Structure formats: C-alpha cells, structure tokens
Amino acid sequence: MRAYTAPLKDMRFVLRELAGLEQVGKLPGYEEATPDTVDAILEEASKFAAEVLDPINYSGDQQGSVWKDGAVTTPKGFKEAYQRYVQGGWGSLPFEAEWGGHGLPKLVATAVEEMLTSSNMSFSLCPLLTQGAIHALELCGSEALKKTYLGKMIQGSWTGTMNLTEPQAGSDLALVRTKAERAGDHYRISGQKIFITYGEHDLAENIVHLVLARTPDAPEGVKGISLFLVPKFLVKPDGSLGERNSARCASIEHKLGIHASPTAVMVFENAVGHLVGEENKGLAYMFVMMNAARFSVGLEGVAIAERAFQRALAYARERLQGRDLVEGAGTVPIIRHPDVRRMLMLMKSQTEAMRALAYVVAAAMDFSAKVSDPEMRKRHQAFVDLMIPVVKGWSTETGIEVASLGIQVHGGMGFIEETGAAQHLRDARITTIYEGTTGIQAGDLVGRKIAREGGATAKAWLEELKRFDAELAKSKNPDVQAIRASLGTGTQAVADVVGFIVANAGKDVKGVFAGAVPFLKLMGVVAGGWQMAKAALASERNLASGEADKSFYEAKIKTARFYADHVLVQAPGLRDTVVKGGAGVMALADDQFLAA
Numbered sequence: 324m325r326a327y328t329a330p331l332k333d334m335r336f337v338l339r340e341l342a343g344l345e346q347v348g349k350l351p352g353y354e355e356a357t358p359d360t361v362d363a364i365l366e367e368a369s370k371f372a373a374e375v376l377d378p379i380n381y382s383g384d385q386q387g388s389v390w391k392d393g394a395v396t397t398p399k400g401f402k403e404a405y406q407r408y409v410q411g412g413w414g415s416l417p418f419e420a421e422w423g424g425h426g427l428p429k430l431v432a433t434a435v436e437e438m439l440t441s442s443n444m445s446f447s448l449c450p451l452l453t454q455g456a457i458h459a460l461e462l463c464g465s466e467a468l469k470k471t472y473l474g475k476m477i478q479g480s481w482t483g484t485m486n487l488t489e490p491q492a493g494s495d496l497a498l499v500r501t502k503a504e505r506a507g508d509h510y511r512i513s514g515q516k517i518f519i520t521y522g523e524h525d526l527a528e529n530i531v532h533l534v535l536a537r538t539p540d541a542p543e544g545v546k547g548i549s550l551f552l553v554p555k556f557l558v559k560p561d562g563s564l565g566e567r568n569s570a571r572c573a574s575i576e577h578k579l580g581i582h583a584s585p586t587a588v589m590v591f592e593n594a595v596g597h598l599v600g601e602e603n604k605g606l607a608y609m610f611v612m613m614n615a616a617r618f619s620v621g622l623e624g625v626a627i628a629e630r631a632f633q634r635a636l637a638y639a640r641e642r643l644q645g646r647d648l649v650e651g652a653g654t655v656p657i658i659r660h661p662d663v664r665r666m667l668m669l670m671k672s673q674t675e676a677m678r679a680l681a682y683v684v685a686a687a688m689d690f691s692a693k694v695s696d697p698e699m700r701k702r703h704q705a706f707v708d709l710m711i712p713v714v715k716g717w718s719t720e721t722g723i724e725v726a727s728l729g730i731q732v733h734g735g736m737g738f739i740e741e742t743g744a745a746q747h748l749r750d751a752r753i754t755t756i757y758e759g760t761t762g763i764q765a766g767d768l769v770g771r772k773i774a775r776e777g778g779a780t781a782k783a784w785l786e787e788l789k790r791f792d793a794e795l796a797k798s799k800n801p802d803v804q805a806i807r808a809s810l811g812t813g814t815q816a817v818a819d820v821v822g823f824i825v826a827n828a829g830k831d832v833k834g835v836f837a838g839a840v841p842f843l844k845l846m847g848v849v850a851g852g853w854q855m856a857k858a859a860l861a862s863e864r865n866l867a868s869g870e871a872d873k874s875f876y877e878a879k880i881k882t883a884r885f886y887a888d889h890v891l892v893q894a895p896g897l898r899d900t901v902v903k904g905g906a907g908v909m910a911l912a913d914d915q916f917l918a919a
Contacts, residue, residue, distance in 0.1 A: 325637040326628060327377040327442045329369035332875060333675060335362070336435050340861040342682040349426050352517045356428050364416075364427075368435040371411060372442035375404050380443040380492055383583035388524070390575045395523040395585045404446060405526040409479035413439070414450050418457060422473040429692075431620065433685040437678070440626035444750045445583035449482055449521045451523050451619045455612035456483025456533050463550070463600040463608040471558055472531055482527045485535040485612050486516040486553075486589060494763055496535065496606060497544040503536040503551055503596060512536055512596040513554050515573075515588065518757070522587025523555075523572035529564060530555040532589070533612065534596060535605050543601065550605035551596035569835035570594040580749030607616075614711055616758045618684070621714035623754050624675045624722030630731035631747040632670040638733050638742070639663055657732075665889075666732050670725045672886040675858070676851030677718045683854060684710045705780040709772050710850065716764035716840075717847025719754035726751045765839035768846065774828035774835070778821040785821070787855055788814045795856060800863055801883040806856045809887035813849040813894035822844060834905030843903070845897040852891040855883040 338344040338361070348356040379400035408414065417432035418424025457476050460469060475481040492498035501514025512534055516522075521862040523530070541547030546801035557565040571590045576586040600608050639658040647655050658661045681881040685708055691703035726748040730737030737744040755761045773781055788810070795807035820842050828835050862876035862883075870876065 324636055325342045327373055327380075327633065329365070329372055329438045329441070330629060331369055333871075334365060334437075336861075336875075337679050337682045337856070338430065338434060341679050341857055342430055342686040343432060344428075347430050347686050347689045351695070352426055352429070352693060353428050353689065355426070355753075356431055361431055364431060365434060365438075367411070368413070368438050369409070370439040371413065372679040374527075375407055376439060376443035376446055379404060380445070381743055381746065383443070383445055384580075385582075385740075387582035388575060388585040390523075390572065390585070393523070393571050393573075394523065395572060395575060395587070397524055397526060397585070398583045401407075401446060401583065402526055404443075405449070405479075409819075412488045414453065414479040415477045415783070418477045419461075422461075425810070428689045428793055430682060430685045430689055434582070435683055436619065437622055437626045437629070437681075440623050441630045443583075444623060444627060445581045447522070447623075448581065448584045449526060450479075450813075451616065452485055452520050453479070453481075453483040453756055454619070455485060455615045456531060457535060458551070459599065459608055459612045460552070462611050464552070465599075468552060468597060468599065470564065472552070472554075473549055473762055474563075475529070476531060481529040481531055482521060482524070482538065483531045483533065484519055484522050485609070485616065486519055486522075486532050486890075487609065488518045489515060490517055494759065496548060499535050499537060499548055501534065501536040501591065503538050503549060503598075503824075506595075508758050510536075510538075510596045511593045512551055512570075512591045513593055515590050517588050518576070518712055519589045519667070520757075521585060521588040522589045522650070523575070524585055524885040526773050528556075529558075532570060534591065534597065535609060536596070537807060545606045547603055548609075549602045550608045552599055552601040553591060553594050553596040557595060559898070565909040569596050573882060579752055579768060580746065581753060593670075608705045617711055617764070618681075618688075619717040620754050620758045621677075621711075621716075621718040622681050624718030624720070624751070625674065625681055626722075626871060627676065627751040627754070628670065628718075628725035631744065631751075632667070632674055634737070634744055634747070635670060635729040635743075636667060637734035638736070638744075643736075662699040663732060666728045668882070668885045669889060670728050672722050672734075672855070672882045673725060673851070673890060675882060676855050676890070677714075677721060677847075679854035679858060680710070680847075681714050681718065684714055706784065709768075709780045709784065712764035712768040712772065713843060713846045713850060715758065716755070716761045716768075716843045717851075719751070720761055720844065721847070722754060723748065723751045724848070761840055761843065765843040766836060767844050769824055769828070769839045770838060773821060774826045778825045781817070781821045785814060785818050788849075791852060791856070794860060798860065798863060801879065802860050802880050803863060806883050806887040806891075807861055807893040809894075810849070810852045810856050811851055813845075813891050816894040816898035817845060817849050819898050825900050831905065833909055837908035839903030841897050841900040845894055845901070848890055848893055855886045869872040 383398040388601050389396045415424045416427045417429050420426045427428045501510050529559040534551045535548050537547050553570050559565045573590045574589040629912045640656050640659045644656045646656050687703045691700050694700050732742050733744045736742050859880045862879040
C-alpha cells in the first residue's frame, strides 16, 4: 500500500506565492515565522505524518476503537503516536507563548494540520477538537480556568471535546435539555450528549469536556444556553488530578468511516462543571469553537482529497491495462488513457484549488488577529467570516467527490478494502455532516453573510476579483487568457447571484434558500478559480525570471487551465440554478413526493 508523502513543493508555493507568508511573518508576534524556520517545521511534520501516523491509518481503520465497561481503547499504535505528537509539540504551534504555545501563525499550523489529517484523519480529530476547546477558553474563560487548563491542553497531556448534540437536539440547539444547577463555586451538570468525538479514550490523562446546558431559570431557546467546563478527572488546587468526575461514556458509535476515532455517547450525572464566561451566553462561546472546527473540517476535505489523489496516481502509474489509442500494440499503464487522465486532473486541480483557498483564509485569520489598523483588521475578519462556510462546505463536498474519483481510477480494486481507496471515501463522508451540514453552511452564507449585510463583504471581494482581472489581462500566455475568460464569467455569475439574494431574501425567503447549496458551490468554484489564476500568474513570473523547477511551474499553469475548462465553466449553470430553480424545489406538496 503506497505511503503518504506530504506535497511540500505545492504547500511552499501556496504559502509564499498565494497566502503571503512573508507578509504574515512581519505581523507583531510572528517574527519567528521566517522561511527557513517554516521550511524546517514542514519537513519535520512531513516525517511525523509519513513515518508515525500513516503506518497506523489502515490498521487503525480495520481495528477501530473498542468500548468496554465505560472505557475506550484506541487501536494499536495510537497511544504511542499520540505521545510522540505531544513530545514533538505539534499541538502547541498556533497558541500564545504565555500558555506554553509556540506563537506561530495560523497559516503555518494549517499546513501542518493538513499533513496530519491526510496521513491519519481518525488520529487528527483528537487534536482538532482540543484546539477548538483551547480557542474557546482563551477567548471566554476566566483567568482561573485558563491557569488550570490551558497549559496542559496546549501541551497535549489533556485533550478537549465539544458537547453540543443530544438525541432530540441535533442542529437545533434550542432543544438542548442538559441541566446545570449551581452548587457553591461550581455547577452540577446532568444530561446526555451524543456524537462526542474522542469523548472517551486512552491517549491522555485527562479529558476536558465543554458542555452546553441550561440553568434552572434560563430563558427558553438558544438565549438560555450556557457553556460549562466538565473535566473527566477533577483538578486539585496544585494542578494535579483528583477523583473521577461523574461524566462517563455509555457507548461508542459504529460508523461508516473514521473507525479509529471514538464517537461517544456521554452521560453526565451531577458532574462537577465550571461556568465558562457568563450564564446564557454559551451559544456565542460555542461558536468560537465551532468556527475553528468548521475551518479544520474544510481542511479535512483538502487532506482527504490529497491522500486519495496520491493513491489513485500511484495505482494509475502501475496498473497495466488496455492499449494506447494511438500507438496501439502492447498494454500500457492506465494513466495513458484519456479518461483516467481526466479523473486524475479533476482530483489534482480541485485539491490544489481547495488548498490555496484554505491557506489564504488562514492568512486572513492571522491578519485579523495581529494587524494594528482596526479597519484592516475588520476587513480581514469580514473576509474570513464570508469564506469559512465556503471552505467548510465546498471543500468537504469536493473532498467526497475526489475520494469517489479515486475509487473509480482503481476500478474494481477500488471497491476492495485492501487497496485503501475505499477508506478515504468512507472517512470523507462525515465531513459534510459534522460541525453543521452543507445546507447549514450554505444557509449561513446566504442569510448571515450576504442578505443580512446587503452583500457588502461579497461585493468587496468581487471588486478585488475585478482588479485582479487587470493583472491577468497583461499576460501574453494563451493559457492565462483562457483562465481569465472563465474567471471573468464566474465572477459575473457570483455578482448576479449576490444581487439576486439581496433583492429577494426579504420577499421569497424559501425560494432564495432553496438555492443556497448551489450558491455555496458557485462561491467555492470561483474562489478556487481565483486562486488557480493567481497560481498561474505567479508561475509565469517565476518562469520568466529563470527560477529553477521549470516543470513544476509549467504544470501549475496547465493545471489551472484544466480547472478553468472543466470546473470554472460550471459557474453560469450554478447561477441559473440559484436564480431560476427555487420554485422547482418548493413545487411539490409533501404527499406528492411518493406516487403511491
């Protein structure tokens, strides 16, 4: 089975040419993120991913995590891999030095996170949830909670979870029933939570649960939700671990994929909990975790796509089948067949587009956190808010598509578990569901990010695309001009839909929201095309300056051209679906769906 190799060359290109690593490194506090330092981090991360995590990915999927008497045992090798993860300090990269972090940019941590996820998605989910919990505590926790928990969580010796969902309360958190009753300087938490990733495991000595619950006098609906920190083991005043809290794992789920990642049913019975922030503001605090997790889940789409592409490419080079359409005699590797090449190019081009967009959004997060100019900070944050649902929704939907193409490239062998191709599709399938389904991301994009602000941020981004068109116009390369034409058409399609949403959201809300997911895809396709066009221009500049690796830059331009011809061309059709298709979605009565 072919091992994972981090795409370091493309990662470096995106970091430097598209995401602006040099500019990010000039922000206050990020001075240590020099090109040499970042290169060293990426090299070491790639070794850890390839040598430690990738070898236990397939075996972990086959073994799965096991529940017995309330305890969960992770697959062979996971505990040792986690200890090496902690020793390497991989979880502390983007966090402040004040709490034991390395203080590196989100942009750098994003590239590392992609490698960990590509090599072993099930393993990476534990750090992902922990980092979300850290963010929530950093922004919303009291100084006492920060001093007690942040250092251990950033170090990795304690892990974190998000406890939102209940059997009757999935995406509708207004239905949460878990109770929290004040008991002196703490609260007593009682209730059941489901779908809790790494809610119980044997990797770390303590698990810090962040739990949504209601106090007895809380108002109805989402306005009455509070956030509580509930540790697996209580923490003594000196920081050492005390007795076991009454938070237990009742079972773990049997899932389609991510078998090595335990998805727990958690039961809290008068468990000791500590209020995070203020009462009745828990949903706002939880969204801090959720937004961080949504970005990371979008990155999972990129990571799974990369892994599926690598496996499919290796198979296509080795598998001898059929004859060359021109040369005839003798069997050839299937990579020589046009349709296999088409599938590989779809995998490659979309993965590169998704990676570029995710890294650019990560850089914008760094600017929004560190830049001194308040207006500039606000603009960067508005761009992040606009693109988070796109990164999450488009990248995960595309990740599933790419993983499915990977199976198709393998043919019948792709349907056989031993090749490993099927695992990528099974693992990818959850990504469009958790942390908010694609429909929820699309609804957020249409409702909060477009309609509520009259499309202001989207229009500002469209203006940036139009200014960029002037740069493309200077190129004499016919491939770049073809890319420019497709991107221009895509930009206009987005502008048309933004205008449609702003004009109609107040008059025909169901009709507008019926086209939310096609609009999200349109945004992703065009945003990805924007980055592929930037990559083509940067490659053209590097070729003109005599930079080494001519083959890499030529391939970048050809891949961007393919994306323009095969992916960006979908934009006008997606626009028409949004603008014209709402009535058709709502046309049938409930009882007309089944012709009994």
